Amino acid sequence: MNRTAVITGIGVVAPGGIGTKGFWELLTAGRTATRRISLFDPTGFRSQVAAECDFDPAAEGLSPQEIRRMDRAAQFAVAATREALADSGLTPAEAPAHRTGVSLGSAVGCTTGLEEEYVVLSDAGRLRLVDHRYGVPQLYGYMVPSTLAVETAWACGAEGPVGLVSTGCTSGLDAVGYGAQLITEGSADVMVAGATDAPISPITSACFDAIKATSPNNDDPAHASRPFDHRRDGFVLGEGAAVMVLEERGRAQARGAHVYAELAGFAGRSNAFHMTGLRPDGREMAEAIRVALDRARLAPDDVDYINAHGSGTRQNDRHETAAFKRALGERAREVPVSSIKSMVGHSLGAIGAIEVAACALALDHQVVPPTANLRHPDPECDLDYVPLTARDHTMDVVLSVGSGFGGFQTAMLLSRPGRAR
Incomplete structure (x- = not known):
């Protein structure tokens, strides 16, 4: 079944x-x-x-x-x-x-x-x-x-x-x-x-x-x-x-329930590298994204929005940008990315669930939340980070990622109800 x-x-x-x-x-x-x-x-x-x-x-x-x-x-x-x-x-x-x-x-x-x-x-x-x-x-x-x-x-x-x-x-x-x-x-x-x-x-x-x-x-x-x-x-x-x-x-x-989203794919990895440090190539996060896509039977081109970890530290932002490029290829330059931590801060263990809620609501309303305060883009972070203003956007699949001290890397895919896979 x-x-x-x-x-x-x-x-x-x-x-x-x-x-x-x-x-x-x-x-x-x-x-x-x-x-x-x-x-x-x-x-x-x-x-x-x-x-x-x-x-x-x-x-x-x-x-x-x-x-x-x-x-x-x-x-x-x-x-x-x-x-x-x-x-x-x-x-x-x-x-x-x-x-x-x-x-x-x-x-x-x-x-x-x-x-x-x-x-x-x-x-x-x-x-x-x-x-x-x-x-x-x-x-x-x-x-x-x-x-x-x-x-x-x-x-x-x-x-x-x-x-x-x-x-x-x-x-x-x-x-x-x-x-x-x-x-x-x-x-x-x-x-x-x-x-x-x-x-x-x-x-x-x-x-x-x-x-x-x-x-x-x-x-x-x-x-x-x-x-x-x-x-x-x-x-x-x-x-x-x-x-x-x-x-x-x-x-x-x-029972006729309103369905916000399906949980299509999930994967976690560890970098086994450093308690607080991240490798700049984003390899471990990229691997978590790849496995989540495989489990969801989705391709990189299916991803319509990325909810980034986006903590606001230089090493994390560089690491994520590299991971998105590594996992999604050219699609990474086409898909909007944003960080809600710019608005609600980083609530440590809670923020991943708060971001999943934001992703489900984004799918339900077909609106991408913005990255607040992004007025001077870092040249090393050269993707579409949806600065300042929310954006109406047609979405079927959303990717949410997390990165934690100890080397934890997690990726989750949510999809609109009934989307064929």
């Missing part, structure tokens, strides 16, 4: 737009959500800007007990899950608990809760040995990243396969890809798949400050994230979540 996973529901918590509608409006308007950090006092940090979510958990329907129990990243995931389920229109009868699973990605887990508790237990760092008596009951949950998947499973009543994928900045793409594979192999009929991260904290900011990866453009936050721009100076940290309801295509069609 030929089983295909499709997206029938989308939920998003993103900087500048809580909910899928606000998120898509931000992207198509080309607005940036970066600003000076308000979640903590960033004075003294090299990079003092980030893309924060204006998230009110009570307004999003979380109870006081849920708010007390959950880390910020878990709150994001549950809010996005509830929106995705409502969007899908699934009823409990149509999604039996034992055939419903969760595949959630996260790079840094419950960082916010862990750091806040360390400050309390150590008396703001004064005590070398922390005093456990001051710890909150849910502290163990903050220590275990799988707590995020557990909270998501409880929110959707999933009793099938439930797991957390943590592969750095490709976690979101990998979690969605894994969820799709469980459907295609017959292990589940419905998967709640996506990713969440809330890394805007002193410890995370200090780590990226140390390696000078984030932008020090503190005087002009709105223009700090500039992928593929000659004047870029690092990425902008972000936060958020995106969760999608994946269903087996036949079941979705039988």
Whole structure:
């Protein structure tokens, strides 16, 4: 039996737009959500800007007990899950608990809760040995990243396969890809798949400050994230979540569901090279793209839009440009490419799922989001990076790629419903 996973529901918590509608409006308007950090006092940090979510958990329907129990990243995931389920229109009868699973990605887990508790237990760092008596009951949950998947499973009543994928900045793409594979192999009929991260904290900011990866453009936050721009100076940290309801295509069609996209192909590779470095030839990312195309039974000429990793660092932008040329040949010069990180920042493990949501919406609306702040193109990045303004564009197939510390490289292909392969 030929089983295909499709997206029938989308939920998003993103900087500048809580909910899928606000998120898509931000992207198509080309607005940036970066600003000076308000979640903590960033004075003294090299990079003092980030893309924060204006998230009110009570307004999003979380109870006081849920708010007390959950880390910020878990709150994001549950809010996005509830929106995705409502969007899908699934009823409990149509999604039996034992055939419903969760595949959630996260790079840094419950960082916010862990750091806040360390400050309390150590008396703001004064005590070398922390005093456990001051710890909150849910502290163990903050220590275990799988707590995020557990909270998501409880929110959707999933009793099938439930797991957390943590592969750095490709976690979101990998979690969605894994969820799709469980459907295609017959292990589940419905998967709640996506990713969440809330890394805007002193410890995370200090780590990226140390390696000078984030932008020090503190005087002009709105223009700090500039992928593929000659004047870029690092990425902008972000936060958020995106969760999608994946269903087996036949079941979705039988119940008359709106299908945003089919998950046509997925592949991951590692460069086994360097923790943070990338080879300039883009060979490993190109190989992931090639394998994803093969699995989808598609050719390079079938790709109509590329959602780039586009972090805004020189080595990443060069690496991606080379990978697209290597994998797609001449088609790379014809197809539009853009980076939504220019608008919503880089939310580490969550961003891959947020980008999958953007790709599904792009296919649904036939609009390519722009690369904001791209005013001085880097001559080394000589593809069509859709600067500043969204573009109406006929699309059947979209490619989304991710690149993560540790050498992770992931490619995913989404196609319009019913496209013959």
